[in-house]
Amino acid sequence: METLGNLADGFAVALTWQNMALALMGCFLGTIMGALPGLGPSNGVAILIPLAFTLGLGPTPSLILLTSVYYGAMYGGRISSILLNIPGDEPAMMTCLDGYPMAQQGRAGEALALSGVASFVGAFFATWGLVLLAPQLVKVALLFGPAEYFALFALAFATLGGISSTNQAKAAFAAALGLGLAMIGVDTQTGVPRFTFGEVHLYDGIDFLVAIVGLFALSEVFVFLEHRGTDRDISTKPHVEIGSIVPSWKLLGHCTPTMLRTTVLGFVAGVLPGAGASLGSFISYSMEKRLVDRKGLTFGKGDPRGVAAPEAGNNAAAGGALVPMLALGVPGSGTTAVLLAVLLSLNITPGPLLFTQNPDVVWGLIAALFIGNFMLLAMNIPMVGLFTRVLLVPPRILMPIVAMVSFVGIYGISGSSFDLMVMVGFGLMGWVLRKLDVPLVPVILGTLLGNEMEVNLRRAVNISDGDYTVLVSSWLTIGLWTIAVVGFLAPVLFGGLIRRRMRMARDEEGSLSD
């Protein structure tokens, strides 16, 4: 009951004109960003962070704006999956499999409407899941001391490469790279400069916003430059007629059990560290296929349930991924890592204390998510035609805008050319790492959490007078380390299988961008 009271307070926070306007703007921008291939939720949110700052928004309004973008992008990703057979963002990959065949059969409107409803169901129930689960997790997290936190961070890195990474060593390398970058600057505890090479600009450390925008947004520009004029260039794709956009009740009824099942699956996948929305949609699609289409007769050929399943799954996972981010301060996916960056730059430490010290932020955000969901439903069914028009903007115009807005945002924060040059460096690094299949999310997470992780290590060992065994002294730490080790090794044993299947699903559909 206490939770419901908190939620009511949250609605009181969220229901101001400013917050509603920000939620509406976020949902709208998010849907566009999701729909545009090349702009996904993580880089979409990344390029808007500086904007939220320079507008001087407080913590709650900033978070409302940016999480609305996040939810919106999850809705929007399906539009280009269905119409162009190109996922607008990675989680929408599975929606191509049945969405595009439906569009080819002249049922694009139906597919768009159905996937809109499925997105709503997934996101709506996942937000309820967040309401119910996060406070419980907070109770556990309140028992954590520095040693437990150190183990928890290790767990986050160990599982982040997760099942979808090709190579755990690459995920580990990426994490070490990110952590190493975080070490640059003056050591917070002793005041000595580290890894600065005498460069004064580096004394404050590398701003993680610079790293995020460079790695996500600028590297995308380089990827487009690399692929210009090849078959991965979307400007050559034919345009599909949309048709009626009213879903029949019969169709919705037919897909309801699918949506409910996959919502649960997606939510669980989202809560688990390292899984995130892409895996949520993948698991949802494959489980549903196994359940209702054993012989493989209809899935992949335009089965509406094959559209509903991944969309409910990825939106539910998006909600689920907010649980560990808010309750523990440890994000499980790329976009929630970016949202963590928002919190950190606003000087709010996420984790259990967030719920006790800034309840207005948490519950205001959750209430705004509920409201945003209804806005998104309204935007994505009757107004979907508007967003399909956005797809006509070719990358040759879009990508320079993305690059320039990134520069404007970072320059707006610091006003320093040096930061812009560092950002270009990160853009190039991001491009090379993506070529080598090194995941970027652990790099981001490393730069975000590096200092916090070191502080907890040093605090734990200092309290115990230099005894390093304190790190594995309690049952809680042993449990966390065990999960970390299992989480790191399990993909080595089983991950290849899932990864291969995801690859196969992709390859069958030909040229899909990540």
Added chain:
Amino acid sequence: MSDRIFGGIGLALAILFAWQAATIQESFLSDIVGPKVFPWIIAAVMALASVYFLIKPDPAPDWPRAGRLAEIAVAAIVMLLYAQLLPELGFVIATALAAGYLTWRLGSRPVASAVIGIGTSLGIYVVFRLLLGLSLARGPLGF
């Protein structure tokens, strides 16, 4: 092969990082753990991962041909120049030039590139400076 080179670079990076950590000047007020231990742990993880790439490399990715690599390098140089020239030229001119270059390289025709470049620059200026009141770089002309 790419992974082997990557592993070599990674190993060098890890050694450099560990060496740099060793040269950190510790202050007399240091805590028990000190500022060096965590960087060494990081260097160790990085070195282990790099050794793994050397031993068991993944198949090499499709690297673009030299022309395309040069394309990416030149785009990066243009962006670096943009960062340098932004305070000198002012936002509108610098952005028009950079956006125009990028759209040209992404496949716009020369005349269209000029128009798109100027349009992008003015569009961002109107939205971010005039509507949202962000401070953008001011050049000698005041915009």
